[in-house]
Amino acid sequence: MLFSVIGNYSLLLGLFFGLVLLYFSAKNFRNSKLLDTKILSFTFLQFFLVVISFLCLVFSFVVSDFSNETVFNHSHTTKPFFYKIAGTWGNHEGSLLLWLLVLTLFILIFLIRTKNQPVKYRVLTLVFQQIIIIGFFIFLIKTSNPFNHIYPVPSEGLGLNPILQDPALAIHPPILYLGYVGSSIIFSSVLAATTLNIISKKWASHIKKWVLISWIFLTLGILLGSIWAYYELGWGGFWFWDPVENVSLMPWLALTTLLHCILVLEKKLILTSWVIILSISTFALSMSGTFLVRSGILNSVHTFANDPERGLFILIFLFSLIFLSLFIFFFFHKTSTDNPSSFFWLSKETAIIINNWFMMYFLSVVLIGTIYPIFLDVISSQKISVGPPFYHKLIIPFLIPFLLIMAIGPKLKWIKSNLDDKIYLISLLIISILLSILIVKNFSSNFLINTILISSAFYLFFITLRDFFIKGFKNLAQNIAHFGFSLLILSILFNSLFSSEIITNLKVGQTFENKKAKIVFESISQKEAKNYRSIIGNFTVQDSKGKIENLLPELRIYNQPNITTSEADIKTTLLSDKFMVINIVQNQEFFNVRYQVKPFMLWIWISVILISFGGLMSFLKNYISFSDCRASSSRIKK
Numbered sequence: 001m002l003f004s005v006i007g008n009y010s011l012l013l014g015l016f017f018g019l020v021l022l023y024f025s026a027k028n029f030r031n032s033k034l035l036d037t038k039i040l041s042f043t044f045l046q047f048f049l050v051v052i053s054f055l056c057l058v059f060s061f062v063v064s065d066f067s068n069e070t071v072f073n074h075s076h077t078t079k080p081f082f083y084k085i086a087g088t089w090g091n092h093e094g095s096l097l098l099w100l101l102v103l104t105l106f107i108l109i110f111l112i113r114t115k116n117q118p119v120k121y122r123v124l125t126l127v128f129q130q131i132i133i134i135g136f137f138i139f140l141i142k143t144s145n146p147f148n149h150i151y152p153v154p155s156e157g158l159g160l161n162p163i164l165q166d167p168a169l170a171i172h173p174p175i176l177y178l179g180y181v182g183s184s185i186i187f188s189s190v191l192a193a194t195t196l197n198i199i200s201k202k203w204a205s206h207i208k209k210w211v212l213i214s215w216i217f218l219t220l221g222i223l224l225g226s227i228w229a230y231y232e233l234g235w236g237g238f239w240f241w242d243p244v245e246n247v248s249l250m251p252w253l254a255l256t257t258l259l260h261c262i263l264v265l266e267k268k269l270i271l272t273s274w275v276i277i278l279s280i281s282t283f284a285l286s287m288s289g290t291f292l293v294r295s296g297i298l299n300s301v302h303t304f305a306n307d308p309e310r311g312l313f314i315l316i317f318l319f320s321l322i323f324l325s326l327f328i329f330f331f332f333h334k335t336s337t338d339n340p341s342s343f344f345w346l347s348k349e350t351a352i353i354i355n356n357w358f359m360m361y362f363l364s365v366v367l368i369g370t371i372y373p374i375f376l377d378v379i380s381s382q383k384i385s386v387g388p389p390f391y392h393k394l395i396i397p398f399l400i401p402f403l404l405i406m407a408i409g410p411k412l413k414w415i416k417s418n419l420d421d422k423i424y425l426i427s428l429l430i431i432s433i434l435l436s437i438l439i440v441k442n443f444s445s446n447f448l449i450n451t452i453l454i455s456s457a458f459y460l461f462f463i464t465l466r467d468f469f470i471k472g473f474k475n476l477a478q479n480i481a482h483f484g485f486s487l488l489i490l491s492i493l494f495n496s497l498f499s500s501e502i503i504t505n506l507k508v509g510q511t512f513e514n515k516k517a518k519i520v521f522e523s524i525s526q527k528e529a530k531n532y533r534s535i536i537g538n539f540t541v542q543d544s545k546g547k548i549e550n551l552l553p554e555l556r557i558y559n560q561p562n563i564t565t566s567e568a569d570i571k572t573t574l575l576s577d578k579f580m581v582i583n584i585v586q587n588q589e590f591f592n593v594r595y596q597v598k599p600f601m602l603w604i605w606i607s608v609i610l611i612s613f614g615g616l617m618s619f620l621k622n623y624i625s626f627s628d629c630r631a632s633s634s635r636i637k638k
Contacts, residue, residue: 001149004068007056008147014049014104015137017042018130025127032119039126040111046133047104054101057146058088066157069148070094076159076560078531086170087160092310093146095173099290100136102181103129110185110210117206124192125185131324132184135317143310159560162532168228172221176248179218180286183251185210186258187283190276191325195332199272204265205622211262212619215255216612222248223608231568236501236579236596238604241388246370247289253363254282260352268349274356276333280325287318292370351409358402365394396453403456403489407463410478428466432458443497454493460486477621481614488607491600498599505590512593518542519595532558534567537582537591551580551595577601 021042028036057070061084066072074091075084083090089098107129114122140146163169189207193199225248230238239245258278261271369386376382408425436454440447464483467475504512506521513519522538535555542548554567568581577598582591 001065001067003056003060003063003065004147004149007053007060008145010049010053010056011137011141011145011147014046014053014100015134015141017046017049018134018137021046021130022127022134025123025130029120029123029127032123035111035119035122039123043104043108043111043126047108050097050101050104054088054097057094057097058085061085061088064157066155067149067151067153068146069150070146072150072154072157074160075157076531077156078559079160079165080530082167082170083160083165086164089173090160090164090170093140093144095177096136096140096144097146098174098177099181100133100140102177103133103136103184106181106185107133107188110189114206118196118198121189121192121196121198124195125188128188128191129184132188132321135321139310139313139317143313156560159531159558161561162556162558162563162565163232165531166228166232168224169232172224172228175217175224176221179214179216179221179255180251180289182210182214182217183255183279183283183286186214186279187321187325190279191328194276194328197332197334199265199275201266201269204262204275208259208262208266209619209622211255211259212615212622215252215259216615216619218248218252218255219608219612219615222252223605223612226608227605230601231570232565236568236581236594236598238601241369241386241391243292243370244289246366247285247292250363250366250370251282251285251289253359253366254278254285257356257359257363258282260356264349264352270349271353273333274353276329280322280329284318284322284325287314287321290314292374346412348409348412351405351412355402355405355409358398358405361398362395365391396449399489400452400456403460403486406482406485407456407460410467410475410482411463424466425463428462429455429459432456432462439494440497450493450497454490457486457489457493461490477614477617479614480617481611484607484610484612484614487603487610491603491607494600495598495604498597500597502593502595504593505585505588506593507589507591516544516597517595519593521591521593529556531560532556537593539580539593539595541578541580541595543597549578551578553580553582555582555584572602574602575599 021039024036024039024042028039057068059065060068060071061075062081064071064075064077064084066075070091070093074087074094079087088094107126110125110129111122186207189210190199193203193207225245226238229240229242229245230236255278258275261274261278264271265275369390373384373386376384411425432455433451435458436451440450440454460482464479464486467479468483500516502512502514502517502519504519506512506519508521508524511518511520518541520540520542522540524538525536527534527536533556535557537553537555539551539553540548541551549571551569551571553569556565556567557563558565564584566581566583568579570580571578577596579596579598581594583594585592
């Protein structure tokens, strides 16, 4: 009870300090020779109060304080300690409190790390960020308070959804939110810079660090969610085009496009309109994801809440922010320097802008596929689901030129370029085509499209691989990220082409055999854990080459809530995963057995880590350069 009271009052005080900060920001904006020390102090106090509030919720979960409604709805005394802590953000109220925590942390870091930036710019960024923070404070306190009381106090809680009781999903939301909320600083910063008309090469270098850190966390957050879905949901895939997966992919596409526009803006004062619109779009898409997940509109295993009032609040708040940002863009942005005609047709800028168009097309496809069923349901009460075929048919043909331009673009120079090394570029293209024909010929009915697609992926792969040996450490971060992306595309394509699946019903002692594998259901066993009981199937699988594997998939029956989940057993090697999951066939002695061979699964995860590592290297390079510049500036002043 005490923790809930302290946490609730900390939220109210945090809201108060947000309003105070708006007052001091307006006062400081008129007399802005130096940033008022009160602003930094109150920003720290606001962050400190949110930290206290968040820790109070954590402690409430740890001690199983069921007088707290959030704890009662999402915890249980038998839940393991780690998942009691993770349960703090494994629900609607707690996840929004985590959003608020990251929002206040990022603006504090921004104020501390931007002492060399103009005071008016820092203050105005704080104002826009505080508008977002105050909106979240009001939303939490009014509609989603994590410290509501229950009386009389229940003796036991309802428990956490068992599929959320997983290490990957426990750390997935915080990392994903760092990516989402990082876009808020980019949003606030670009609105401040647009209002003051200070978007420049210097500003691009400054904001690039925030774009990179948000992009890295968002990439890793999506990766963790994909890994969790692969082994926990029992479907044997890494991406299902689930609407909630899509709402994390959309800001990533916008943020990736923004990152490349910032790189151009650093070299040449062009694409300023792109930068502003993409900064606004990235944050708007992050907020839209919050709206869709928490309004009950989407039906998904990922969704947190089913409350139209909450969804309506977020929707109104989102439209208000978008209206504000568009007003600033149209009334304050100077378009005279944004001159597309200054592009030479063969230059790095041209390659980036063309691939930006492709990225916006991919984003549009995902956006339409996600929201079209919602609008159709509202207009005609007709329910449809948009599945993988829709996305594959619309995205795959355009992925081919995207990969080719991505391969050639880095070879071009800024402003104006001649395409050098034509012989090796043509040679690698021929090798890629021949290699893809050999691979696809015996494995695919869609010979033409798969040959061209794999050829373009191989082409990017070979060119980036060659750059490692030829260029050494020059553009190493870019080479690693592009190499990781080419490896990702190849791994996904090979996974799709070479995967195999067996679905059958077996009793204990029975055998299933075909040309691909022989499956023997040896026995079943049981074990007891703290909060669930396991039924473990013992299977022997012999593949077509005679190799034998022992697989032990589980059924877990949780005590609170009383839910049965399937836990896959996966044997991972460098070349493939052997994946098995079982389910009980109702009112029968049979078990439904799903056995899959998933080639190159490990390389999908490795490739995304490489992409993130490339971004991290770029961030560290910029951070070190920025620190060196500040140190040099300090020595000159002395």
